[in-house]
Amino acid sequence: MDGDPETLVRLLYFMKLHRAVEDRIELLYRQGKLVGAVFTGRGHEAIGVGVAGLLEADDVIFPTHRDLGAYLIKGMTPRAVFLQYLGRRDGPTRGRDGNMHMGDWSLGIGAFVSHMADTVPVAAGVAFACKHRGQPRVVVCHMGDGATSRGDWHEGLNLAAVFRLPVVYVCVNNQYAYSTPLERQMAVPRIVDRAAGYGMPVDLVDGNDVLAVREVARRAIARARGGGGPSFIECVTYRLRGHGAHDDNRYVPRDFLEAGERRDPIAGFTRALHDRGMLDEAGREELDRRIAAEVEVAWTEAERSPLPAGTDTLDGVFAP
Amino acid sequence: MVITYLEAIRQALREELQRDPDVFLLGEDIGVFGGAFKVTEGLLEEFGPERVIDMPLAEAGFTGMAIGAAMAGMRPVVEFQFSDFISCAFDQITNFAAKTYYRLGVPVPVVFRAPCGGGVHGGPFHSGNPESYFLHTPGLKVVAPATATDAKGLLKAAIRDNNPVLYLEHKYLYRRVREDVVEGDWITPLGRATVRKPGSEVTLLTYGAMVHVALDAVSQMGERGGGVEVIDLRSLVPLDRETIRESARKTGKVLIVHEAQRTGGFAGELTAVVNEEAFEFLDGPVRRVAAPDTPVPFSPPMEAFYLPSAATVAEAATGLLDY
Numbered sequence: 001m002d003g004d005p006e007t008l009v010r011l012l013y014f015m016k017l018h019r020a021v022e023d024r025i026e027l028l029y030r031q032g033k034l035v036g037a038v039f040t041g042r043g044h045e046a047i048g049v050g051v052a053g054l055l056e057a058d059d060v061i062f063p064t065h066r067d068l069g070a071y072l073i074k075g076m077t078p079r080a081v082f083l084q085y086l087g088r089r090d091g092p093t094r095g096r097d098g099n100m101h102m103g104d105w106s107l108g109i110g111a112f113v114s115h116m117a118d119t120v121p122v123a124a125g126v127a128f129a130c131k132h133r134g135q136p137r138v139v140v141c142h143m144g145d146g147a148t149s150r151g152d153w154h155e156g157l158n159l160a161a162v163f164r165l166p167v168v169y170v171c172v173n174n175q176y177a178y179s180t181p182l183e184r185q186m187a188v189p190r191i192v193d194r195a196a197g198y199g200m201p202v203d204l205v206d207g208n209d210v211l212a213v214r215e216v217a218r219r220a221i222a223r224a225r226g227g228g229g230p231s232f233i234e235c236v237t238y239r240l241r242g243h244g245a246h247d248d249n250r251y252v253p254r255d256f257l258e259a260g261e262r263r264d265p266i267a268g269f270t271r272a273l274h275d276r277g278m279l280d281e282a283g284r285e286e287l288d289r290r291i292a293a294e295v296e297v298a299w300t301e302a303e304r305s306p307l308p309a310g311t312d313t314l315d316g317v318f319a320p
Numbered sequence: 321m322v323i324t325y326l327e328a329i330r331q332a333l334r335e336e337l338q339r340d341p342d343v344f345l346l347g348e349d350i351g352v353f354g355g356a357f358k359v360t361e362g363l364l365e366e367f368g369p370e371r372v373i374d375m376p377l378a379e380a381g382f383t384g385m386a387i388g389a390a391m392a393g394m395r396p397v398v399e400f401q402f403s404d405f406i407s408c409a410f411d412q413i414t415n416f417a418a419k420t421y422y423r424l425g426v427p428v429p430v431v432f433r434a435p436c437g438g439g440v441h442g443g444p445f446h447s448g449n450p451e452s453y454f455l456h457t458p459g460l461k462v463v464a465p466a467t468a469t470d471a472k473g474l475l476k477a478a479i480r481d482n483n484p485v486l487y488l489e490h491k492y493l494y495r496r497v498r499e500d501v502v503e504g505d506w507i508t509p510l511g512r513a514t515v516r517k518p519g520s521e522v523t524l525l526t527y528g529a530m531v532h533v534a535l536d537a538v539s540q541m542g543e544r545g546g547g548v549e550v551i552d553l554r555s556l557v558p559l560d561r562e563t564i565r566e567s568a569r570k571t572g573k574v575l576i577v578h579e580a581q582r583t584g585g586f587a588g589e590l591t592a593v594v595n596e597e598a599f600e601f602l603d604g605p606v607r608r609v610a611a612p613d614t615p616v617p618f619s620p621p622m623e624a625f626y627l628p629s630a631a632t633v634a635e636a637a638t639g640l641l642d643y
Binding site for chain 2: 113119
């Protein structure tokens with residue numbers, strides 16, 4: 001069980017940083033300062049931060065587009081995130097891809113592609129290489145509930161189980177695939193029911209409780225690192241925004257959204273830290289000030305950074 | 321030593337497995353069974369189940385797995401039992417393997433071995449030539465050896481390349497062509513065509529099994545065949561534009577032959593290349609011989625009709641000579 005105040009406040013910091021960066025991105029989108037799509041993981045902060053916060057530097061994670069906190073706690077800076085959204089030359093994909101389609105392999109962050117679940121077998125392949133070389137590394141692969149209906153998800157989970165690969169699959173189940181609710185996606189009640197069929201240990205956890213996420217993820221990561229093969233974790237949460245910033249979410253029932261807001265992972269964790277005497281009001285205000293300042297600096301730097309030239313398009317199609 | 325095209329592929333795999341511990345093979349029935357065509361026969365015994373790995377029937381899944389292993393620095397060689405089954409892995413190849421270096425700067429050194437082509441009574445699902453689907457995918461290299469020497473040399477080059485490479489090995493050639501192949505480290509560089517038979521009146525551009533059909537056509541043409549220059553492209557991406565340019569400028573007439581279907585086939589692109597590189601030098605239209613726009617049929621007379629033959633190629637070449 002987590003108890004050390006420094007660790008816990010650090011988790012809250014990254015959850016809040018996730019939200020602050022996305023709040024800024026949504027604002028910029030409304031102001032017309034960003035081109036392209038905007039996807040947020042509002043309300044999902046406990047999952048990315050909870051899982052990725054347990055990884056070692058040479059472990060690898062493939063997050064989803066709702067897991068900004070995972071990118072940040074694994075080492076990507078808010079400045080890099082803004083550079084990516086702005087399509088800048090010095091961003092993680094050097095302007096070649098946009099929004100959350102980013103990664104930084106030197107930090108152990110793989111990038112997802114829009115074809116949901118494609119990363120599921122790819123993560124198994126990275127895990128295969130780690131196992132083959134006798135490296136005690138772990139690979140984590142996140143996906144949304146929607147991805148669990150694709151063939152690549154099923155094939156990837158099966159391969160990971162058959163070859164007992166050191167990989168942890170984490171489903172960010174926010175109960176909507178774009179506009180399609182969970183009950184229209186599958187005829188079983190829980191995603192873990194699908195995963196268990198492939199022969200790996202599964203856990204169902206409250207995705208809005210960062211400590212609960214960490215507890216099951218810690219077990220799964222230790223199992224993978226110890227040679228015990230893959231695991232699957234379903235983190236149930238609420239999608240509080242539309243699929244993207246262009247989507248007003250009107251098809252989601254009001255009581256679903258209200259339940260999600262009531263169970264806000266950041267508010268809940270802030271209260272818990274307060275109740276444990278680990279973070280008083282002054283401490284929380286200090287944390288918020290620090291984050292606001294960091295976001296401001298990151299945005300200012302990103303906005304001043306150069307765009308790529310049009311002709312940069314032609315560079316880097318093939319590796320030398 | 322004289323070996324077959326199939327043995328040349330196996331020799332390349334064996335030598336690369338010996339040379340580099342990061343090379344490994346995966347695919348359906350490649351281990352215990354030695355592969356549907358026995359290309360990998362003996363390799364499981366020699367290199368063990370950690371490096372010659374039988375896969376479940378999950379082309380998208382094991383292609384994704386190979387991509388991940390390649391991103392982590394290994395050099396997987398995937399065998400698709402038949403190139404027709406590569407359609408199941410289309411998304412992983414075109415969206416993940418081909419775009420990862422461009423987006424992330426992470427190389428994906430993976431080879432997709434795809435036994436392709438007709439003439440073996442395989443019918444609509446075991447005879448295809450899928451190159452056109454993939455030629456339109458930036459970030460992916462595509463090669464098609466015609467000889468045992470190039471089967472070995474191109475495969476070794478593909479394995480050592482830092483990009484995903486689609487390696488189209490023609491099933492009809494497996495045991496039908498053989499030659500004295502250089503032992504040890506023979507590399508055929510990607511992106512270099514070769515002149516199989518020189519000539520100065522008509523350029524014939526082709527690749528894969530059609531190289532042999534073209535050479536048969538030339539010998540059927542007797543003395544007139546002497547004017548035909550047969551170029552084996554070997555590598556479709558990257559393409560050796562220089563060799564095409566030189567030959568087309570010299571002869572002024574170009575015939576393109578491929579086994580894949582006509583519409584959207586590589587001949588269309590090659591025609592445009594000839595126009596871009598040599599239009600002022602042309603003395604006639606660029607023509608093509610290709611399969612008709614149908615699935616590959618099963619029944620022997622239908623398949624014989626479907627496949628470009630030496631007779632149809634000779635007729636087209638003669639027509640151009642006379643133009």
